[in-house]
Every structure is written in structure tokens, then in C-alpha cells.
Amino acid sequence: MKILVTGGAGFLGSRLIQALLQPEALDLLPGHGRIVSLDLAPYPYEDPRVESVIGDIADPACLARLVDAETTVVYHLAAVVSGQAEADFDLGMRVNLDATRVLLEACRQRAKAPILVFASSLAVFGGELPDKVPEDLAPLPQSSYGAQKAMAELLVGDYSRKGYVDGRVCRLPTISVRPGKPNAAASSFASGIIREPLAGLPSNCPVPLETRLWLSSPDTVIANLLHAARLDGQALGLRRTLNLPGISVRVGQMLDSLERLAGLEARARVGDEPDPRIERIVCSWPGDFDIRRPLQLGFGVDRDFDAIVAAHQRFMKTQ
Incomplete structure (x- = not known):
């Protein structure tokens, strides 16, 4: 068994991989399983169960090699953050949208559809908003980053409908407090x-x-990403998108x-x-947000x- 984590060298990806390596995650990664981190930088920790691949998330050949018959779960975390996507439209489109399509196509080629957990964002919403966003509010992004995430969400939903992936779209709250240094995200x-x-x-x-x-701590976001992969896809039904609790x-x-x-x-x-x-x-x-549905599904806050x-x-x- 193998888990692929795109963006595995980043703050969230590296923490997720560390969590997947713990005994509590044996249901997702059995003792003989391994993890592949795909990023532009090496995975920052040494562990024999982790293969660090430095590569381009939008490269079809790279993804076709990494998403193989052993791949059971794909965490798609790689992204150009909000401020950078707004400043460089082409880069945002290539990484946030085009690469998602390439990854979905790689998953489509597998005989057994892998679980795909896609990290989206509350930036898909905008315009006149109610005080509390209901579960079924339509996205209306007011940034390039939000638009790219919204389009990618639709792709994950349609590939799931066709049975090419077992997708779960997790709209992450703003994560606070992130350790390290400021980044180019508007929410930094x-x-x-x-x-x-x-x-x-x-x-x-x-x-x-x-x-x-709308905020969540790093530990709670990681726990919720693990939970997303454990969910029975049938419990989600047609609505594969979740506003994670914050x-x-x-x-x-x-x-x-x-x-x-x-x-x-x-x-x-x-x-x-x-x-x-x-x-x-x-x-x-x-x-x-109204988070009754994700809480009923077992997500934490x-x-x-x-x-x-x-x-x-x-x-x-x-x-």
C-alpha cells in the first residue's frame, strides 16, 4: 500500500506525513506501507518509509509514475497560495487547476480508484455572504486563488461521480497558528x-x-485530514465537498x-x-459556517x- 502526498515538503504536508507514520494511523498506512512526498523541495525528515520525490506536480509523466497500482490514498495539498496566485495568474492556474486535472487523470488510469483528499479553501466564497454560511451556498470567489480552487473542486466531484477517484474535498479554515516564517498567503x-x-x-x-x-489549529486540521480519508465515500453521497470545522x-x-x-x-x-x-x-x-454536517460525520473542532x-x-x- 502507498499514500501519495503532493506538497509533502510544506508545512501542512510534512505534518500530515508525520501523523500518517504514527501507530494511530495504521488503518491508513499498515506496517508494510510507504509514503511518497512530491514537492519542489525534499521532505524535511529522514524516515525509511518515506520516499521524497522532487518534481513538478503538473508533469503528467511524473504523476503517471507515482500514482500506481499500489496507491490507495492521494492527499493533494500542493498549491500556489492566495497572494501569490493573485499576483501571478499563470502560475496559479498551472499549479492550482491544471496540475489537479493532471493528477486526476493519473488516478483515472488505475484499475481501482484511489481515495483522493483535496485541500480546498474557504476562499471559494465571496460576494454578499450571510452571517453563517450554510452547507449548500454556491461558491462566488473574489480572488484568482478562490476561483482556481472552486474549479478544481468541480473536477474532483465529476471524477468521483464517474468512479475515477473516491474524492473528498476539504475546504480548510485559515490555519493559525502556523510555526515558521510568514508566506505569501493573504491570510499569513x-x-x-x-x-x-x-x-x-x-x-x-x-x-x-x-x-x-474562520480558524483552525494545525493539529485539528491534520486530524480532520486523516479522518477525511477514513470516511466511507457512500456516506458523503453526491456532495463530496465539506466545509471543515473551525x-x-x-x-x-x-x-x-x-x-x-x-x-x-x-x-x-x-x-x-x-x-x-x-x-x-x-x-x-x-x-x-454551519458545520452540523461535518460534525455529524465525525470531524473535530x-x-x-x-x-x-x-x-x-x-x-x-x-x-
Whole structure:
């Protein structure tokens, strides 16, 4: 048995692979199974069960070789993030849309359809939004990244309908707090305004404090991605798309949590210089969802943002 993780060298992909290697994931990856990480960079950890392939996600020959008869699960996490996709339209289309079609075609050639877990985004939504987004709200993206993810979702749905893959589309909340350094995602500040102050560094909040964000911790997102592969596809029926659980938090409330857990000095490290480009993208995203269906299907959710900040503080002590 083999699991392919595209984007396996990235923050989310490498954490997912580490989780798949744990004894608790033996149902997904038995003792004799292996994982292939496909990315533009090597998988950052040494493990004999992981093959690190440096390659182009949009290369049909590469994917035809990696998606073979042993492949039971494919996690498609590779993507050009929101800010970068907005700045470089062609790159976003190639990686976020075209490569997804190439991957689906590689899966289509297998005699037994693999499970495919596709990491999508709440950026597929936009325009006039209700206070709480219902399960069946139609996407109306207001960014190139959101449009590319929405188009890829439709592809996964149709390939699933045809039986070429057993697809599960997971619209991820904004992940906070991400360790490491800021990236080109428009939502990068959602980690930066917590991570940097906790490390004694300055940060900036580019959006109004009343901006609502739909957030999930890294650990909860990883647990939910594992759960997505375990789901019986028949339980999903025709609707293969899931708005993964998160918590609705205003940016000001995030800073309140920072102050409660780390003090006024930490909060004072966060500036408030507006960035119209980031505000235009982020403020088009929904800030709350009806998550009754994913909760009924067994997905998990964080308790509150204080718990998320505390978890990151514990993580910092291990580094």
C-alpha cells in the first residue's frame, strides 16, 4: 500500500506525513506501507518509509509514475497560495487547476480508484455572504486563488461521480497558528500576529480588528485530514465537498487572547498598518459556517482561540 502526498515538503504536508507514520494511523498506512512526498523541495525528515520525490506536480509523466497500482490514498495539498496566485495568474492556474486535472487523470488510469483528499479553501466564497454560511451556498470567489480552487473542486466531484477517484474535498479554515516564517498567503498575518509577538518580534495587522476569520489549529486540521480519508465515500453521497470545522473569531479577539496568555507587552508588538490588497482578499472570505454536517460525520473542532494560542506556546517550548 502507498499514500501519495503532493506538497509533502510544506508545512501542512510534512505534518500530515508525520501523523500518517504514527501507530494511530495504521488503518491508513499498515506496517508494510510507504509514503511518497512530491514537492519542489525534499521532505524535511529522514524516515525509511518515506520516499521524497522532487518534481513538478503538473508533469503528467511524473504523476503517471507515482500514482500506481499500489496507491490507495492521494492527499493533494500542493498549491500556489492566495497572494501569490493573485499576483501571478499563470502560475496559479498551472499549479492550482491544471496540475489537479493532471493528477486526476493519473488516478483515472488505475484499475481501482484511489481515495483522493483535496485541500480546498474557504476562499471559494465571496460576494454578499450571510452571517453563517450554510452547507449548500454556491461558491462566488473574489480572488484568482478562490476561483482556481472552486474549479478544481468541480473536477474532483465529476471524477468521483464517474468512479475515477473516491474524492473528498476539504475546504480548510485559515490555519493559525502556523510555526515558521510568514508566506505569501493573504491570510499569513493570522499566524504572524500571534507567532511573532510570542517570539518577541514585531508584527503587523493589515486588516480591521472587527474582521472575522474562520480558524483552525494545525493539529485539528491534520486530524480532520486523516479522518477525511477514513470516511466511507457512500456516506458523503453526491456532495463530496465539506466545509471543515473551525471557530469564528474577530481579529481583535485574537489579540485579546494573545494579551491574556502572554501579556500586554506581547500585544503591544502588533502594529496596525492597513494593507488594502490583503484586506480586499481576506475581507471577501466568510467568517462563520454551519458545520452540523461535518460534525455529524465525525470531524473535530477547536475549543476556542485561547486553546489555540496555548497549544502554540507549548509547541514553542519543544523547539
